[in-house]
Amino acid sequence: MNVVLIGFMGTGKSTIGRGLAKRLALTHVDLDELIVQQSGCSIPEIFARSGELGFRQRETACLKAAMARSGVLSTGGGTAVQAANRAVLMAAKTPVVWLTATPETVLKRIGDDPNRPLGRPDQLATLLAERTQAYQAVADLIIHTDDETPVTLIDQIAFWLTAQQQTQA
Template sequence: MEAILIGFMGSGKTTVGRLLAQQLQTTHADLDELIVARAGQPITAIFEQQGEAYFRQAEHVTLKAALKQPGILSTGGGTATIAANVAILMASSTPVIWLDATDATILARVAADAGRPLVNSLDLAALLQLKQQRAAWYAQAADLVISTDALTPAEICHEIVTWLAQPTQLAAQG
């Protein structure tokens, strides 16, 4: 992996990950899509039929496998909130980048998205409380934090590419 993107749902991980992979001429993997491919069913069905604990275990196994591949990895919003996953991310030599966004931005991006199990099961106050709770986990795992609110995906990619090109980053990745 060249970079791992973490952050709350709606922060732009998949959109930025795809664009970043294009710019760096590498592959992009979305952890949620990898889980769906392995399970043979959508995430909403996994949550409904097997529960969140089952999903998190599948996510952990899939994360370990994905980190062995080249490219950019966009994680799910809850990936970096599981202690075992945080330990894997922190032990990895791959830079972990937290894409952060304000509550208003997150709500605008995810409020009508029926494909997100937690959006379907939580009211807005609970969703924002979950975002606040997850922030400490994201901060612990992140090597770089980018606030995405006022930036386009292209501008976010530019910040990441510039940061990755710094000599201290090149030495850390080597």
């Protein structure tokens, strides 16, 4: 992968990843979509049939497959929380961008979405606090999304990636 987006549910990983890939003329891979494709069932169905553990096993397998490809990868909100997945990300030396948002923003954006089994409104703030350190541990760039439009966020990330490439050239 050329760049990986991590962060909590509703921070815009899927939206920004799709737009960033278009901007950079790269392929976009959404890890959740890959899991659904490979499993032949939806995320809530995977959670219902195989539990969170079953979902996490599929997620790690798909992450490894995705990291072997080029493009922009939008992870799921729990991907970088698993130590094994953080090891995969760090080994790849791909730039990792952490998108942040407050629990209030997340709630406004995702509400009580049945497609996000771990997105229970009354649990969001606690889950976000528990996960923050894990995101921080692998982030090369932190982008606060609360007051920015997707287009502005894509501009910021594209600018940073270009600067990174120039430093390395």
